Amino acid sequence: MPKESYIPRLSALFRQYGYDGATLSKISEATGLGKASLYHHFPGGKDEMVESVLCYSASWLQENVLSLLAAEGAPEERLQNMCDRVNELYAGGAEPCLLAILQSGTGSDLRHAQIQATLAAWVEAIAAVLREAGWDAAIAQQRAEDALITIQGAVMVSFTLDNPAVFQRVMQSLPQVILKQP
């Protein structure tokens, strides 16, 4: 099997257990591959697995979220499309954020830059929509940051409180909130 086919299961494992908690034993079990086979696909060990997972995450975001923001249509509609995909990504507020999880643990410096770049691209994609909607660049940047803050905060709070309704409510209103006059 090509290594790409194991990325989703690796992704789920790192999201649940984090970098240090996702041991090779768990990874071996989840993928059905022996440890030696894992090193065949990922000679760099867990570091390389995480790097691949983060790379895949960035691609998924680009193709499933950022591309919708850059597409044709009214700003509110494009933001709504983003929220729909984000809702899938976080299972309606029931699953935590991989990017947030992978920032802690041993050797997080290696992951930090990659995660930062992904989040920055997301902010910029939203800011572009807002500039197109006629906002000043500085305000657009702030509102885009606010949008990410709301999404990430809603994931954390919903997951912690075991209350997906919080996530649903916030995602529901996000497009209007972001586009609203001050």
Place this chain on the structure above:
Amino acid sequence: MPKESYIPRLSALFRQYGYDGATLSKISEATGLGKASLYHHFPGGKDEMVESVLCYSASWLQENVLSLLAAEGAPEERLQNMCDRVNELYAGGAEPCLLAILQSGTGSDLRHAQIQATLAAWVEAIAAVLREAGWDAAIAQQRAEDALITIQGAVMVSFTLDNPAVFQRVMQSLPQVILKQP
């Protein structure tokens, strides 16, 4: 030394490395105690250490944040006091949230309920301020959730983007945003 004196250093270690990343070796080094001494203070091992850290966190929050929300004064002033303390807690957006970090890793079920209770108490303390300010109970609950979402999201985004200015800006406007008419 009494075990309470080690809690702050334990806290810092778990915040940086998470549950699985904070190994006994690191803990031993950070506290200056041998492993056997650690087990003398915390017979239950890491689980008991984390439990103590989370218990201390809840106390700190109660005494330094929730008590200010319940104190005398105008709602906006009390929310502003909260933001000031929160700004210290997260080092102005430079440090991640212990509660968020400890939700992942091996055996997170043990920690989840404790973290959930702490966050729920925080939400309720804010909601009480808003009800006192004349808001309907349901709206007060939503606004309080929104406040926590903003705080947690701002910590995550600021830390990820290495940009404390984002955190500062958001904390600055939080009291007015929460109290603003819809």
Place this chain on the structure above:
DNA sequence: GTCTATAAAAAGATAGAC
């Protein structure tokens, strides 16, 4: 590309002296 077997290192935990 996957396996079995094995090695080397690290982590979690305890016994018993002081």
Place this chain on the structure above:
DNA sequence: GTCTATCTTTTTATAGAC
């Protein structure tokens, strides 16, 4: 209350056969 020493288990990683 802290230490040294030791033990067990787990984790990471590799060698070599198929």
